[in-house]
Amino acid sequence: MADHGAKAALYDALAESAKALANGRRAELVDVLAQGERSVEELADEIDQTVANTSQHLQRLLRSGLVESRREGTRIYYSLSSPVVGDLWRTMRRAAQEHVAGLEQLAADYLGDRSTLRTITRDDLRTRLRDGDVVVLDVRPEAEYAAGHIRGAISIPIAHLKSRLGDIPDGADVVAYCRGPYCIYADEAVRVLKKKGFPAARLEDGFPEWAEARLPVTRP
Template identity: 45%
Template sequence: MSQSRPKETIFSKLAELAQAIGHPHRLELLECLAQAQHNVEELAQVSGLTAANTSRHLQILRRARLVAPERQGKYVLYSLDGHNEVSALLKALRCVGERNLAEAQQLMQDYFSNRGALEPVTQEELFARLQDGAVTLVDVRPEHEYADGHLPGALNIPLDQLEKHLSRLSMNREIVAYCRGPHCVLSKEAVSLLQSKGFRARRLKKGFPGWKAAGYKIETAAA
């Protein structure tokens, strides 16, 4: 047997894995599952797909061992199959994409950095300020994602409910909003809304996944 055959087999399997994630909708589903378990209907709502299309994408990801199903009652819940490894894969893909793709760099610059927005808060800066009790944290993800894990002391006010619950926030404290990660727009929209209402608000640059991956403390709703 040729000595190159095992290597070719490994590269072939890696190519199949790359093909499995080589679709924008599947990447979006993986990003969502990096937050918490979801059923097909929830994932369809987040991604804007039909339940049937969502299910087909999940089956491709399942065959690649990137997601795993678990039945709970009448629902089948999906989660990442190897959370740390798949999250690291997504992070690496995002970093290479931002470095190599001029279009991605420009999009990030235009959407997240321009439009008069304040610089986002880094994890290190936020950690120091939390020790001083100097900020109010607002998690603008859906409630079930917050329940599965959130930054210590964060208020959960999903973006679509934020304007109705401004009375829960103080004008005298800076607000840091966060969501699913550096490409998630929920916290950016939240900051724009808060600033338009006169609040001092910034967003957490890497969101909840970055905070968790860095080893900082998180809480769950049951904690």
């Protein structure tokens, strides 16, 4: 990144967007921000880091231009600068999925055994939504549901699922979804629902992927 020719400088700048994502904590941040804007403290909580450290990472993302911030009273809210950033994150994830060695094992270590959970694809869900024979359950935090969700989905954040099972029509066929393929909320929801006798399945990935595929959504 020194005085080494115009071409080198140009490619250094192009690599900036990769540098911004070249850290696990920042990747987590972008993954959460893909669901909607968040304050620093909330983000720190999500990624299990101190507020100071989270703030530094956010500054870095800010400098790269991938995220924006706005102040509201005493709080500062961060959000992705544009949908392209979400695309970038998902493409990166796909590349890692296909090529990074050991990723499957790490995913299994974090997510546990998914083999006993029924998984359905976006296309499946779309046709079943059209036929109307399914209850779609958004188990993300309320704010994320509010910022946008699959059209027709109902919101029961995973934390309240057990106490709000009554909200789900008896014996309904439930499809749960959350933030994306590496989010555990939907898995947990399916486990809970199965135990309670619902024929539940999880959507293969989350809301951002549904939206990217231009499938029907509801936005504020």
